[in-house]
Amino acid sequence: xxxxxxxxxxxxxxxxxxxxxxxxxxxxxxxxxxxxxxxxxxxxxxxxxxxxxxxxxxxxxxxxxxxxxxxxxxxxxxxxxxxxxxxxxxxxxxxxxxxxxxxxxxxxxxxxxxxxxxxxxxxxxxxxx
Numbered sequence: 001x002x003x004x005x006x007x008x009x010x011x012x013x014x015x016x017x018x019x020x021x022x023x024x025x026x027x028x029x030x031x032x033x034x035x036x037x038x039x040x041x042x043x044x045x046x047x048x049x050x051x052x053x054x055x056x057x058x059x060x061x062x063x064x065x066x067x068x069x070x071x072x073x074x075x076x077x078x079x080x081x082x083x084x085x086x087x088x089x090x091x092x093x094x095x096x097x098x099x100x101x102x103x104x105x106x107x108x109x110x111x112x113x114x115x116x117x118x119x120x121x122x123x124x125x126x127x128x129x
Contacts, residue, residue, distance in 0.1 A: 007085055008060075008061070008076070008081060008082045009059045009061055009086050010085075010086065010089065011056070011059075011061055011082070015052060015055075015056050015059075016059060017037065018033060018037070018049065018052060018053065018056065019056075019061065019075055019079075019082070021033050021036045021037055021117045022073065022074065023075055023079045024036070024073050026074070027065070027073065027074040028072065028073060028074075029070040029071065029072055029073070030046065030049055030050045030053055030070070030071070030073070030105060031070065032114070033047070033049055033053065033073070034046045034049040034050075036116040039048065053073055056073075057073065060076055061075070061077070062074065062075060062076055062077055063075075063076050074094050087102075090102070107119070
């Protein structure tokens with residue numbers, strides 16, 4: 001019997017912020033992630049980042065290499081896989097399963113003119129999209 005790969009767990013907003021940093025930085029120590037995050041959130045303490053990364057490891061959002069003195073954490077799931085999973089969940093919960101309604105809502109209020117032009121260009125170049 002073939003097992004389906006496990007669905008990535010859903011990160012909280014704070015966990016998603018740290019994941020974005022780790023996706024940008026690649027495998028990182030807590031210190032690396034903390035340094036990167038304090039540029040945007042100076043009140044964020046090292047202890048908070050450490051605890052959150054430990055929780056994320058326990059949830060299966062991060063892997064941890066303990067072979068060095070400073071543990072190195074990496075994202076357990078590719079960015080696009082996690083985003084796709086979160087998007088599917090959002091479409092089901094907020095748009096009753098309608099991808100069209102999601103796109104129309106996004107295009108009506110949350111897209112700049114420049115982004116709208118990029119979307120039009122993408123659709124012209126990718127008619128099967």
